[in-house]
Amino acid sequence: MTPVATASNPAAPEVKPLGCTNLKLRQLTRRVTQHYDQHLALAGLRITQYSLLAHVDKLGPLAPGELARRMDMGASTLTRNLRPLVAAGWVEMGEGADARSRLIRITDTGREVRRLAQRQWKAAQLALNQKLGPATVVALHTLLDQGLAAFHAEPAEEH
Numbered sequence: 001m002t003p004v005a006t007a008s009n010p011a012a013p014e015v016k017p018l019g020c021t022n023l024k025l026r027q028l029t030r031r032v033t034q035h036y037d038q039h040l041a042l043a044g045l046r047i048t049q050y051s052l053l054a055h056v057d058k059l060g061p062l063a064p065g066e067l068a069r070r071m072d073m074g075a076s077t078l079t080r081n082l083r084p085l086v087a088a089g090w091v092e093m094g095e096g097a098d099a100r101s102r103l104i105r106i107t108d109t110g111r112e113v114r115r116l117a118q119r120q121w122k123a124a125q126l127a128l129n130q131k132l133g134p135a136t137v138v139a140l141h142t143l144l145d146q147g148l149a150a151f152h153a154e155p156a157e158e159h
Helices: 021-043 047-059 064-071 075-087 108-132 134-153
Strands: 091-095 102-106
Touching: 021 047, 021 108, 047 064, 047 075, 047 091, 047 102, 047 108, 064 075, 064 102, 075 091, 102 108, 108 134
Parallel strands: none
Antiparallel strands: 091 102
């Protein structure tokens, strides 16, 4: 990528992005998700399920709204993704502090499934690092963190 002209470097030519950023991100996300899903299939999970199990194990028990916030996802997406985990007996929805609140907890079976799947996740992570190269992965993480920070810095849009 060519440097962008700035006050400190006025001679640098201007760089203009080409193509749709959303399309490029979605294409990469699909490929990376497929990569992780192939590895996690050996443990009977998809990456979304593994991520939920890992978060509930690490953070739980916690309210669904708090889990959605911590995972940066909408409540309806969280509910849809939790259903198969509850049906499998890996997480449970129990009562919270009062009759109106709920808490999500990982079960002993869920903790065991997560432990087994963690080996597959690590294999997927190492294989991805090798496929892309460590420097690319570090650069990608840096760019993604910068992008996420930019979105978190602005007020949420109301629909």
